[in-house]
Amino acid sequence: MQFDWQFFWKSLFAPSDAFLEGLGLTIGISLVAMILAILLGLVIALMRRSQFALVRGFASTYIWVIRGTPLLVQLVIIYTGFAAVGIYQFNDVSVLGWSLKAAVQAAVIGLMVNESAYIAEIIRAGLDSVPKGQFEAAASLGMTPGRLMRWIIVPQSLRVMVPPLGNSFNGMMKTTSVLSVIGVSEMFLVTQSISSATFHTFEIFIVAAIYYLALTTIWTFIQAWIENRLARQLGIEQRVPITARLLGARRAAATATLQAEGAR
Amino acid sequence: MTDTTEPIVSVRNACCMLGGKRVLDEVNLDVQRGQVVVLIGPSGAGKTTLLRSINHLEELSSGEVLVGGESIAHGAHGKKIGTTELARRRREIGFVFQHFNLFPHMSALENVWNAPVRVLGQSKDEARTNAIALLERVGLADKAESRPSQLSGGQQQRVAIARALAMRPKVMLFDEPTSALDVEMVGEVLEVMRELARDQMTMVAVTHEMRFAREVADRIVVMDAGRIIEDAPPDQLFTNPKNERTKTFLSTIH
Numbered sequence: 001m002q003f004d005w006q007f008f009w010k011s012l013f014a015p016s017d018a019f020l021e022g023l024g025l026t027i028g029i030s031l032v033a034m035i036l037a038i039l040l041g042l043v044i045a046l047m048r049r050s051q052f053a054l055v056r057g058f059a060s061t062y063i064w065v066i067r068g069t070p071l072l073v074q075l076v077i078i079y080t081g082f083a084a085v086g087i088y089q090f091n092d093v094s095v096l097g098w099s100l101k102a103a104v105q106a107a108v109i110g111l112m113v114n115e116s117a118y119i120a121e122i123i124r125a126g127l128d129s130v131p132k133g134q135f136e137a138a139a140s141l142g143m144t145p146g147r148l149m150r151w152i153i154v155p156q157s158l159r160v161m162v163p164p165l166g167n168s169f170n171g172m173m174k175t176t177s178v179l180s181v182i183g184v185s186e187m188f189l190v191t192q193s194i195s196s197a198t199f200h201t202f203e204i205f206i207v208a209a210i211y212y213l214a215l216t217t218i219w220t221f222i223q224a225w226i227e228n229r230l231a232r233q234l235g236i237e238q239r240v241p242i243t244a245r246l247l248g249a250r251r252a253a254a255t256a257t258l259q260a261e262g263a264r
Numbered sequence: 265m266t267d268t269t270e271p272i273v274s275v276r277n278a279c280c281m282l283g284g285k286r287v288l289d290e291v292n293l294d295v296q297r298g299q300v301v302v303l304i305g306p307s308g309a310g311k312t313t314l315l316r317s318i319n320h321l322e323e324l325s326s327g328e329v330l331v332g333g334e335s336i337a338h339g340a341h342g343k344k345i346g347t348t349e350l351a352r353r354r355r356e357i358g359f360v361f362q363h364f365n366l367f368p369h370m371s372a373l374e375n376v377w378n379a380p381v382r383v384l385g386q387s388k389d390e391a392r393t394n395a396i397a398l399l400e401r402v403g404l405a406d407k408a409e410s411r412p413s414q415l416s417g418g419q420q421q422r423v424a425i426a427r428a429l430a431m432r433p434k435v436m437l438f439d440e441p442t443s444a445l446d447v448e449m450v451g452e453v454l455e456v457m458r459e460l461a462r463d464q465m466t467m468v469a470v471t472h473e474m475r476f477a478r479e480v481a482d483r484i485v486v487m488d489a490g491r492i493i494e495d496a497p498p499d500q501l502f503t504n505p506k507n508e509r510t511k512t513f514l515s516t517i518h
Contacts, residue, residue, distance in 0.1 A: 137365035142355030
């Protein structure tokens with residue numbers, strides 16, 4: 001085996017500017033797409049609870065279509081397909097001194113649309129997890145549907161929604177690698193071009209893997225912090241050891257939830 | 265009655281279908297200001313449905329409920345009111361649930377001050393001061409900072425009563441408020457309800473606590489199969505019930 005250690009260490013600890021830019025783009029696109037996806041997902045989830053059948057039908061169809069088709073297909077339709085038939089052509093724009101490439105815009109839109117369908121279901125499950133009596137109690141106190149959601153239902157459903165939302169974000173950071181298909185120079189595409197320029201395919205992809213792992217690991221810590229904070233606010237004692245989170249044993253969390261239910 | 269003042273709650277020809285079953289069948293009920301009315305009857309008689317229809321937690325298929333002379337479900341031209349207007353009309357009706365339904369993510373105190381701030385727009389200071397006074401009134405001033413999960417069932421129900429009172433309702437509705445409680449906690453909740461009655465609060469309660477009904481109620485309304493079969497002061501009803509089914513029902517609970 002010819003493993004070029006020197007190349008490996010250099011790529012890992014002193015990566016090229018292009019690689020760092022790719023890393024930055026991966027983080028940036030994930031963050032923006034996730035925030036937009038949560039907002040769109042919330043709208044879709046609320047539409048599913050609408051009193052109008054037409055609105056409910058639209059939301060259900062949206063979820064059905066988006067979840068039933070691959071992200072890759074959606075991306076190509078949005079970026080290349082739309083332009084080809086003249087629906088919409090993405091162009092490079094400059095926002096506050098930042099130049100936003102056409103492909104990056106399409107990538108954010110594509111990821112947002114794709115993820116929003118899953119997030120709508122997460123939000124629905126979260127809202128459904130709040131007992132009917134909570135809705136009735138809030139309504140009997142004269143709360144309008146908006147206030148009832150804001151002060152009573154959403155704070156309680158966050159406990160159920162935050163863990164899967166965090167996992168979604170974790171998945172999204174890795175999914176950005178498919179954006180290379182529409183030419184977004186995120187970490188995967190940069191890695192690929194370094195690979196073909198240097199022929200150090202194994203070394204450079206191991207480096208990329210380490211960076212992806214670092215991203216998701218850091219996020220796991222942040223997510224643990226958010227969940228514990230939330231549990232404290234809701235008066236629930238919930239401690240999941242970080243090793244259990246990283247290595248996949250979530251039984252401790254399930255027990256904590258059950259105890260919390262039992263205490264009510 | 266010779267009293268010419270309008271009843272505070274007036275249920276007129278109420279019919280309610282639930283799952284293809286007629287749960288309320290042409291029910292008429294007037295409650296005067298300051299009256300305590302206790303609804304009794306076998307399970308499935310429609311007591312809870314009637315109570316819930318008074319603040320529109322249950323929708324009538326026909327008929328009307330007026331609270332303070334105003335329909336709970338319809339506007340001036342018989343059109344259904346929107347959610348915002350329904351919310352406004354519900355403010356004046358306090359509801360106490362069998363299973364308390366306290367907000368688990370708030371302290372006892374916040375449970376009480378929350379709605380006055382979010383709904384009535386009271387300042388937090390004002391609402392908190394009122395909330396502390398209300399918790400004192402139900403004997404729970406020392407539990408203000410406790411979470412519902414840290415309270416016993418009886419304590420939770422007393423907080424729930426304080427929460428409803430914080431909206432300064434014109435009428436209080438109680439849906440089997442002691443049925444989910446351990447026996448030793450029933451008394452403390454009934455005591456709070458007794459005091460409310462003493463303070464001239466208008467109350468409609470579904471309960472199986474016959475001693476409470478006998479002592480506190482102005483009228484006992486007996487329901488069976490979706491209808492009101494008897495409506496009389498407790499002395500008369502318990503000693504000399506007129507309806508055969510009332511007699512049968514009373515004999516099963518004594």
